[in-house]
Amino acid sequence: MADHRTxxxxxxxxxxxxxxxxxxxxxxxxxxxxxxxxxxSRGQLSSRxxxxxxxxxxxxxxxxxxxxxGRRETAFGGETAIRTGITLIDKDRYxxxxxxxxxxxxxYTYEEVADWLWTGRLRRGTRFTAPHDALIAALRAVGSLxxxxxxxxxxxxxxxxxxxxxxxRFDLSPQAVLGTARGLIPxxxxxxxxxxxxxxxxxGGPLPRRLWSRLTAQAPDEASLRALEAALVLLIDHDLAxxxxxxxxxxxxxxxxxxxxxxxxxxxxxPLHGAASGxxxxxxxxxxxxxxxxxxxxxHLRGGRRVPGLGHRLYKGPDPRAxxxxxxxxxxxxxxGALAAAREVEATAARHVPLHANVxxxxxxxxxxxxxxxxxxxxxxxxxxxxxWIAHALEEYGxxxxxxxxxxxxxxxxxxxxxx
Numbered sequence: 001m002a003d004h005r006t007x008x009x010x011x012x013x014x015x016x017x018x019x020x021x022x023x024x025x026x027x028x029x030x031x032x033x034x035x036x037x038x039x040x041s042r043g044q045l046s047s048r049x050x051x052x053x054x055x056x057x058x059x060x061x062x063x064x065x066x067x068x069x070g071r072r073e074t075a076f077g078g079e080t081a082i083r084t085g086i087t088l089i090d091k092d093r094y095x096x097x098x099x100x101x102x103x104x105x106x107x108y109t110y111e112e113v114a115d116w117l118w119t120g121r122l123r124r125g126t127r128f129t130a131p132h133d134a135l136i137a138a139l140r141a142v143g144s145l146x147x148x149x150x151x152x153x154x155x156x157x158x159x160x161x162x163x164x165x166x167x168x169r170f171d172l173s174p175q176a177v178l179g180t181a182r183g184l185i186p187x188x189x190x191x192x193x194x195x196x197x198x199x200x201x202x203x204g205g206p207l208p209r210r211l212w213s214r215l216t217a218q219a220p221d222e223a224s225l226r227a228l229e230a231a232l233v234l235l236i237d238h239d240l241a242x243x244x245x246x247x248x249x250x251x252x253x254x255x256x257x258x259x260x261x262x263x264x265x266x267x268x269x270x271p272l273h274g275a276a277s278g279x280x281x282x283x284x285x286x287x288x289x290x291x292x293x294x295x296x297x298x299x300h301l302r303g304g305r306r307v308p309g310l311g312h313r314l315y316k317g318p319d320p321r322a323x324x325x326x327x328x329x330x331x332x333x334x335x336x337g338a339l340a341a342a343r344e345v346e347a348t349a350a351r352h353v354p355l356h357a358n359v360x361x362x363x364x365x366x367x368x369x370x371x372x373x374x375x376x377x378x379x380x381x382x383x384x385x386x387x388x389w390i391a392h393a394l395e396e397y398g399x400x401x402x403x404x405x406x407x408x409x410x411x412x413x414x415x416x417x418x419x420x
Contacts, residue, residue: 114387152269163258237388277377280309309361
């Protein structure tokens with residue numbers, strides 16, 4: 001049978017069949033070859049072995065489609081999405097790299113989950129240790145702050161001091177960033193002033209135990225430490241929250257990991273973000289003192305304020321982080337009073353509007369029951385979220401630099417205007 005294809009048909013068929021090498025794909029997308037393989041692992045590109053089994057080849061149409069999506073995302077405005085393979089929030093559940101985050105908090109430690117999130121490998125018994133020089137610099141810097149400095153102040157200063165002590169901080173290769181992350185998180189914890197006796201293994205023991213001694217003078221029991229560990233895992237990431245977006249912008253500009261974390265810390269102390277648990281802590285304390293959630297809820301509403309620790313715009317039902325942390329706190333005898341107060345607040349406020357407890361209220365139960373200061377939840381949040389920020393930085397370092405550059409919509413006076 002005669003072949004009736006035109007020259008145009010033949011050229012289109014050739015384009016459809018064309019395969020590209022890894023190097024060609026990297027040049028086409030403007031990324032490193034390592035990033036091309038990351039796209040494959042995330043399911044954004046498919047690959048086949050090349051002729052003779054050497055190297056990988058890619059469908060040119062898929063590559064062009066990915067490039068078009070990337071160009072749309074560079075607008076970075078309105079409802080434009082930013083690709084991420086870290087956290088999915090769906091139907092009142094949330095997942096780290098496709099795995100239920102609450103299940104991870106049940107089974108693994110914070111350090112194990114953080115390292116797995118960065119590398120894709122789960123290594124049992126993973127421990128993070130602060131580098132000596134970075135820790136000494138951070139301790140001195142934090143020690144110079146006034147006594148009324150808040151947790152975000154201390155953590156920011158510690159991160160900046162640790163950066164100054166690291167001459168290799170500008171190395172953005174994946175292995176270097178991982179090394180920085182494994183040292184920075186324990187540095188942030190160990191640089192905080194002690195609130196009680198430090199554990200004997202301080203500097204090399206489990207991170208939750210070291211953090212606990214910075215938050216309260218009360219001796220921990222195992223159930224309380226498990227609750228704190230769960231809180232750390234549950235708070236590692238939550239999609240593109242405000243602080244995480246700041247981190248991605250900094251990483252897009254190729255800031256080093258310490259600066260990236262500092263960008264996140266600059267946002268996290270907002271009362272609408274990481275510091276929200278402090279408001280819930282003060283409310284629960286008042287409920288326990290007055291013996292009535294109704295009176296305290298009424299006072300908040302009378303003053304035109306929202307009741308702290310209730311509702312979350314991403315969940316129609318209960319916040320799964322709160323549900324998981326409450327379950328851990330039920331095993332803590334000292335938490336019974338604060339837990340009952342939190343449930344009374346939730347029940348009282350839900351009489352007219354079905355609001356559920358969020359993770360800030362659960363953090364407040366932990367901090368109130370352990371006699372921690374109101375700002376303790378903010379510290380837990382910031383330390384936990386540092387692992388997520390590093391994961392987002394690693395992801396962003398693999399993208400095109402400076403893609404997070406929105407265009408301003410000017411609304412000022414029409415030029416030219418006279419000199420003032």
